[in-house]
Amino acid sequence: MAKIAIDAGHGGADPGAVYQGRQEKDDNLKLALAVGERLQNAGTDVFYTRTEDIYQTPYQKAMAANESGADFLVSLHRNSSEYPNQYTGVETLVYDNKGEKAEVAEAINSGLENIGFRNNGVKIRPGLVILRRSRMPAVLVETGFINSEEDNRLFDEEFDRIADSIADSILQTVAKNEDAVQEREEVYYRVQTGAFRNRENALRQQEKLSAEGYPAFLVENNGYYLVQVGAFRKLENAVRMEAALRENGYQTYITT
Known part of the structure; x- marks a missing residue:
């Protein structure tokens, strides 16, 4: 079974995006722990870059995930825009649109779209440290806009479904690819x-x-x-x- 690293974006002195007192770092950590719990309940080994409100640079998070020996990294964030309620929707960022990370990104977006979020697609962001420095396939999920009333409503009211959907997307895609690798590398x-x-x-x-x-x-x-x-x-x-x-x-x- 693959080992999954879960990163709650921002933390500590870095709150991430803020809207009417709501801080991105708190939403990220709550969702990271919920997704990790579901993965663990399914028998998956999980590594968290943080489980409390502490600050780490993206580089430190990537290095910690590398040292953990994880097979896949999911970094959880929330988006923001210049004006309140300007945009809505989810998007998932990848270093490049190839292989397992692209499959997981598409699966996560589709699952969250089914819950009610606008699907803004998979975006290539090779400059992001957490994606560039991780040695394993990695995705960064923007789970709606924190300054969108509609996205916040979905995040709060459908929280369990969101956590279920992200965990299922990871499990189904990573497990499928793991089975394929094992078939190719079967030892006699x-x-x-x-x-x-x-x-x-x-x-x-x-x-x-x-x-x-x-x-x-x-x-x-x-x-x-x-x-x-x-x-x-x-x-x-x-x-x-x-x-x-x-x-x-x-x-x-x-x-x-």
Whole structure:
């Protein structure tokens, strides 16, 4: 299961956007903890850049996420504009519109649109430190405008649905990609009985093994002819095969 870093934007001496006493840093932290709780309840390992009202630079947050070993980073923010009620809607920012981060960004926007927010799209922002400095795929979510009465109403009245939607978007997209990677990188264990420069010598050992009932085959690698037996998904099966081959006098080791 992937490890997710959750960043609550701003904090401490940096309140972020402010509107009629409402501070962005507070909304961000409340939502970050709620999304993280849902991810943890689904069995996901979660790292928070902050869980209280403290100040960190975006660089410090990116470095903390990197050091945590997280596989994906979601930074939660709220937008603002020059005049109250000038704009509404959600948007998600990415370093570039490629790969897993783009998929998660689209999923988050679509989910929040279904709740009632205007979908302002996915925007490319390579200059943002939290996106540029993180080593894992990352998105920055602007969850509505803090100086929009309509967006604040949605944020407050539909808060649980918002947290559910963001968590589900992360889980579904990251899990899908994780499964695809595991399929591409599926490991098979083999028992090797010999490595020969001469192909004829390798063939003789392969034929001997086959005559004894072992599923032996040749692999050519860097000028050597490798004689290997079996292709096991479970290591314990390869160990049993190795023990049988050793008992019959072969010098063996397990490879993948």
